[in-house]
Amino acid sequence: MLTIVGIAIQLIGETLRWCRLTFGSTQSVKTENLFLRRQLALYVERGVKPRRIDPVTRITLALHSRFFNWRNVLVVVRPETMIRWHRAGWKLFWRLKSPPGRPPIPKQVQALIRRMASENPTWGEERVANELLLKLGIHVSPRTVRKYLPHRPPGRPRGDLRWSTFLRVHAQGIIACDFLVVVTATFRLLYVFIVIEHRRRRLVHCNVTAHPTATWTLQQLREAVGFEERYQYLLHDCDRIFAKHLDDLVTRLGVTVLKSPPQCPKAKEYAA
Numbered sequence: 001m002l003t004i005v006g007i008a009i010q011l012i013g014e015t016l017r018w019c020r021l022t023f024g025s026t027q028s029v030k031t032e033n034l035f036l037r038r039q040l041a042l043y044v045e046r047g048v049k050p051r052r053i054d055p056v057t058r059i060t061l062a063l064h065s066r067f068f069n070w071r072n073v074l075v076v077v078r079p080e081t082m083i084r085w086h087r088a089g090w091k092l093f094w095r096l097k098s099p100p101g102r103p104p105i106p107k108q109v110q111a112l113i114r115r116m117a118s119e120n121p122t123w124g125e126e127r128v129a130n131e132l133l134l135k136l137g138i139h140v141s142p143r144t145v146r147k148y149l150p151h152r153p154p155g156r157p158r159g160d161l162r163w164s165t166f167l168r169v170h171a172q173g174i175i176a177c178d179f180l181v182v183v184t185a186t187f188r189l190l191y192v193f194i195v196i197e198h199r200r201r202r203l204v205h206c207n208v209t210a211h212p213t214a215t216w217t218l219q220q221l222r223e224a225v226g227f228e229e230r231y232q233y234l235l236h237d238c239d240r241i242f243a244k245h246l247d248d249l250v251t252r253l254g255v256t257v258l259k260s261p262p263q264c265p266k267a268k269e270y271a272a
Contacts (some may be wrong), residue, residue, distance in 0.1 A: 053077070058085050084167045105148075109138060116189045125149060173232035174198035177221065178238070179212065193217065195224040198235075218250070225253050233258055 053061075053076065062085045071079055104110075109132075116128050123131075125142040128149075132138040180192040191212045195205040205224035209216055225231060233237050234255045247257040 178234040
């Protein structure tokens with residue numbers, strides 16, 4: 001593989017040879033052209049397969065083809081290949097000439113966006129863009145704001161509000177439930193259903209069954225929640241036993257059901 005420096009050196013050599021032919025005698029150039037064509041005809045007659053064309057040869061053939069009718073003398077490749085080289089060259093030319101994407105916003109505005117996002121964790125790109133426009137008169141689209149927002153740290157769930165922040169703010173009105181598995185001395189498998197109050201880490205309700213069902217779970221939640229308006233949120237995981245109709249019936253008791261995020265064990269309750 002040729003490096004960029006090697007390609008540039010070979011292109012300079014090809015340019016010097018082209019200048020020599022340009023300023024040379026017309027008769028000598030025509031004679032040399034005929035001489036080379038005779039030799040090329042021998043290779044074509046014998047069916048000699050040419051070696052793989054390197055990038056320098058592609059560039060020089062594409063440049064030289066601009067000055068004459070190349071379709072009549074093209075031998076080593078097909079015309080479609082030569083046209084593809086032309087298109088690739090123009091594509092590279094306009095890519096180098098045109099800057100990629102929109103110009104970046106000033107450094108001061110970038111720093112201001114990062115500061116606003118760090119000091120206001122609950123703000124998204126829409127809120128930051130509106131604050132910049134209304135209070136400072138800086139018009140920046142939300143998509144541009146998103147480019148300069150601080151990256152989300154590993155392990156943090158998606159969304160503007162952290163899960164830990166939500167639990168801390170609404171701790172006094174949250175209860176969480178889950179199932180535990182225990183094995184008896186006779187190797188019998190039992191399922192322990194527990195409900196924990198999030199504020200004091202107090203066990204609100206507990207019961208054991210060998211065959212847990214959605215109906216049995218709903219009855220346990222009714223006994224734990226009661227009819228007093230003490231709790232606002234009920235947290236549980238995405239287990240199939242917490243069916244949709246179960247959540248709907250619990251919601252009628254005045255409790256909002258929230259499911260913990262998938263694959264987030266830290267969002268679940270622990271019972272020792």
